[in-house]
Amino acid sequence: MADDDHQSIHDDQDETINSCSSTECDSAELRSKRTTYLVVVCILFAELCERLTFYGVVANLVLYCRDVLKLDSPLPSTIVLVFQGEYKILGFCFKT
Numbered sequence: 084m085a086d087d088d089h090q091s092i093h094d095d096q097d098e099t100i101n102s103c104s105s106t107e108c109d110s111a112e113l114r115s116k117r118t119t120y121l122v123v124v125c126i127l128f129a130e131l132c133e134r135l136t137f138y139g140v141v142a143n144l145v146l147y148c149r150d151v152l153k154l155d156s157p158l159p160s161t162i163v164l165v166f167q168g169e170y171k172i173l174g175f176c177f178k179t
Contacts, residue, residue: 092115144163
């Protein structure tokens with residue numbers, strides 16, 4: 084009988100060790116959700132920075148072609164449109 088009591092106490096201790104309390108499980112789940120949201124925000128921020136950089140280069144390309152290269156009026160706009168088109172086409176082809 085004493086061995087049976089000792090075994091049941093030992094089994095109860097194993098169950099409490101293996102199972103987490105509701106606050107511990109909620110905390111781990113909340114941490115997981117927070118990490119997921121942080122990853123999503125970082126990806127969106129990186130995409131935003133990439134687009135801002137692209138459009139900054141496009142705006143400066145017009146000025147560079149006009150002021151430094153001294154190209155006539157329609158040519159800088161044409162160069163920028165070709166640059167934007169190639170960027171989009173390469174993005175679709177290579178899935179960047």
